[in-house]
Amino acid sequence: MGEQQSSLPVVIIGAGIVGAATGYFLARAGVAVRLLDAAAPASGATGAADGAVSVGSKQPGPMMDMARAGTALYRELAEEGLLRDLFHTRPTFFVAKSASEAEVLTAHAQALRAAGSSVVWLNRDSIARRLPSLCTDAVGVLEVENEGHAVGYSIVSRLIAAAGLRVDRCASVSALAWDRASGHVGGVRIGDQIVAASAVVVAAGGGAGALIDLPDVSRPRRGQQLVTERAPVLNASLPGSVLSASYLLSKKTDGTRSASRGYGVVIDPLQTGQFLIGSTREDGQTNRDNDIEAIAHLAATAREMMPALGGLRIIRCFAGVRTAMCDGLPMVGRLKGIDNLYVAAGFEGDGICLGPLTGKIIANLVQGREPGFDISAFDPNRFAGERIAA
Numbered sequence: 001m002g003e004q005q006s007s008l009p010v011v012i013i014g015a016g017i018v019g020a021a022t023g024y025f026l027a028r029a030g031v032a033v034r035l036l037d038a039a040a041p042a043s044g045a046t047g048a049a050d051g052a053v054s055v056g057s058k059q060p061g062p063m064m065d066m067a068r069a070g071t072a073l074y075r076e077l078a079e080e081g082l083l084r085d086l087f088h089t090r091p092t093f094f095v096a097k098s099a100s101e102a103e104v105l106t107a108h109a110q111a112l113r114a115a116g117s118s119v120v121w122l123n124r125d126s127i128a129r130r131l132p133s134l135c136t137d138a139v140g141v142l143e144v145e146n147e148g149h150a151v152g153y154s155i156v157s158r159l160i161a162a163a164g165l166r167v168d169r170c171a172s173v174s175a176l177a178w179d180r181a182s183g184h185v186g187g188v189r190i191g192d193q194i195v196a197a198s199a200v201v202v203a204a205g206g207g208a209g210a211l212i213d214l215p216d217v218s219r220p221r222r223g224q225q226l227v228t229e230r231a232p233v234l235n236a237s238l239p240g241s242v243l244s245a246s247y248l249l250s251k252k253t254d255g256t257r258s259a260s261r262g263y264g265v266v267i268d269p270l271q272t273g274q275f276l277i278g279s280t281r282e283d284g285q286t287n288r289d290n291d292i293e294a295i296a297h298l299a300a301t302a303r304e305m306m307p308a309l310g311g312l313r314i315i316r317c318f319a320g321v322r323t324a325m326c327d328g329l330p331m332v333g334r335l336k337g338i339d340n341l342y343v344a345a346g347f348e349g350d351g352i353c354l355g356p357l358t359g360k361i362i363a364n365l366v367q368g369r370e371p372g373f374d375i376s377a378f379d380p381n382r383f384a385g386e387r388i389a390a
Ligand SMILES: Cc1cc2nc3c(=O)[nH]c(=O)nc-3n(C[C@H](O)[C@H](O)[C@H](O)COP(=O)(O)OP(=O)(O)OC[C@H]3O[C@@H](n4cnc5c(N)ncnc54)[C@H](O)[C@@H]3O)c2cc1C
Pocket: 013, 014, 015, 016, 017, 018, 019, 036, 037, 038, 039, 040, 041, 042, 043, 044, 045, 046, 047, 048, 049, 050, 051, 052, 053, 152, 171, 172, 173, 174, 203, 204, 205, 206, 207, 208, 211, 222, 223, 224, 225, 278, 279, 319, 320, 321, 322, 323, 344, 345, 346, 347, 348, 349, 350, 351, 352, 353, 354, 355
């Protein structure tokens, strides 16, 4: 931040988990912040997510490494009190139903071990002991230890309250007030007003690309989910979330579009005693509708995985829209050529896990510090001048 602008706030566009976390870490460092949202806090993907804080669900490479650091930060923030009662440690179980799925999971286990995660392979006998409610046709289960769960909108509320921030609601930013020639952004435009800023952080999820002149590098990917009634005894028999091996495959990273639903089942035993069952990955879908076909498919697949679920009522269905980058990696960093413009967006199905860490990283950058984590793979400038999506 330049000396002469330091009395102006840092304007953060977007009060999802990434914007709220950025606001929290900046405010904690004594930096003035103005947090804006086109609607309300957690009204985007953050409010419609499951909440897996998981290293096991990431592809090997920078995402897996960042998820490890992100999970460690959740643990630290829970221990220091900020996220007490909101972050719950638990394992993740990946289920193979065929020899070829078991092969995929075996390779994944190696990658997780190499990244520092602790994993256990369960065979048929140990599956029956560890996961008594699981289907009997699983040929193997990969257990990833020390993972966690956090409800996105609760994290956002806690961060905003702890930082003493007030969110400007219904404040849709139409453009940045920037002058590329001077290499500086002076603020953001809302209607016919300019909100002046010492620095601008674009944490606007699916709205980020348009604001930084990269409208085509990301695309929406809808996820439909359902929640069952409470079933405390069954819930207690499941020590962590259960994912089909095909879930890993549904998290495509090659940038290809798919017309299919991208089903990959996740059964999540919630703290409430309910089960959350997800989800679809529907490219190009921006509406938050549910449809019977998708919900029936998810329910049937979950019942195949855990037969006792078939006796539970579905009490809620909902959908959210992830922001998927064309190369599968989020954008985190400063925009080249503009000294005070930062972006953090494009987290697809991983932003609850990575949100607090990203907020810390961006807060460090805004204050002229080292990010504290290697973000070179997420450099937003890799897209400069490109229109990647077909
Ligand atoms: C079905 C589903 C399941 C998921 N499950 C998981 C999971 O288990 N684990 C996990 O880690 N992640 C999960 N995710 C992904 C996670 O929800 C997202 O990656 C994360 O919430 C992204 O946070 P964000 O702050 O970047 O974006 P958002 O939460 O989308 O927030 C962006 C905000 O910016 C605002 N905005 C946009 N444009 C503008 C503008 N022009 N002016 C002002 N404000 C603007 C929006 O109103 C919005 O509130 C899931 C997502 C979905 C949809």
